[in-house]
Amino acid sequence: MALSRRHFMAAGAAACTGALCGCAQSPATGRSFFAGMGGDINDDIKLGQQEHAKLVKSFGGVYEDRKLQSYVDSIGRKLAAHSEMPTLPYSFTIANSPIVNAFALPGGPVTVTRGLLALCNSEAELAGVLGHEIGHVTARHTAERQGQGMLAQLGVAALAIATGSNELASMASQGAQTMLQSYSRDQESEADALGARYMERTGYDVDKMVTFLDSLHSYSVVDGRMAGLPDGKVDDFNMMATHPRTVDRVRDAARLASGVRQVDPLVNREPYLNAINDLLFGDDPKQGMVVGTRFTHPELRFEFTVPDGFRITNGERSVRAQNPDGAVIVFDMAQTRAASMTSYLGREWAANAGLSGVEALTINGQEAATATTRGKAGNTVVDVRLLAIRKDENEVFRLVFLTPPALTARLSEPFRRTTYSFRRLSTAEAAAIQPLRLVVTYVRPGETVDSLARSFPFDRWNRDWFRLLNQLQENDPVKAGQVVKMIMAREGARG
Incomplete structure (x- = not known):
């Protein structure tokens, strides 16, 4: 969460909009399909270039390491050169996010997170990821998906409270998650087959697609357990959810794509490990850091803890924590002119929301206020608790607790503990936090x-x-x- 005195929550959205529909064909698959955004490949290119920077920004921006960026780009371009669409304006970007994920936009932009780079153990494993994403591009899956009526919503997804206003913003990367989740299992298998084809043509060990998928599942288990999630839910918050694949499917796709037994294929483990040596791991302190159920921001000097079972996701303008049952906590910051926090709640933040139970609080020496209302998150009715905490004369910290009504009573005490866990860090405490x-x-x-x-x-x-x-x-x-x-x-x- 990269907030500063001049950087506050702004409502907005970057949805893929109203292009003409038409019939299209993928040269990679030979299939014709109804394209929601037009049949011309130039429509793919235009959309990808239009949305790429916004999507990367929602994943923490570009990771600043020229040498590593050049290395990843060189692998991607070798694979793309062996695809059916080698002249597309491909780009291969590292996003400054600890989330383990990768995504492709139509027309050529491919992005991998530094979290994913940390999980890979060889150049061939990374090539498997990049080849898979290139497969989505050459198969024109986004155009096909839009033709089926599933428009990708990129950027900031607004969460409306009772008045329908867009004051509450969920994670920008949720838009990317929505886009990736809308790929069907058949499309994912098709991207695996195409990626394996490009790996084999480039000389990489196709079996490394499978070893990375093994690592990905192991990661989801370990990471999910740390977040207090039951094993059956561990895949709901990471790349296993956005890329629904199984080891057997990937293995079958690799065999079909290769068709021949590879002799001395490229793995390049040590060159890859040398390339990622000293890679930033976990959260960038400049954006705030997630440590289990605790969120701490050494630059803005505050921290708070969410209940067990909630998974924290750190975004560009907000922090979002969610549990598997649909309860959500959203943290952000805003400007204020209010003389008191109760006044801020009733007159600035939620003036027309029908607040009840407005109460002044003191939280670890800081002026605060809370109130409740009922609203909607998308089409779902939720109970809403608003919490405003004074930062200084002109700024306020905000926490929003959203629960399906059936869960509100059970989560009341855990949310109270989260409320009183919010505290300011001393200069020494903030300085002691190392990346x-x-x-x-x-x-x-x-x-x-x-x-x-x-x-x-x-x-x-x-x-x-x-x-x-x-x-x-x-x-x-x-x-x-x-x-x-x-x-x-x-x-x-x-x-």
């Missing part, structure tokens, strides 16, 4: 999985994360001289 880095190193004689994992910052999940990042099974040992990925604060870098 995490992915460090590539060698196992020293005598070191074990346990001794190496001990330095990880994930408490009881340290071993899980070490094994996940290094693709180790439960009983796999490490050996002296083995190259491994470590996670540590910058100041604690291993010598």
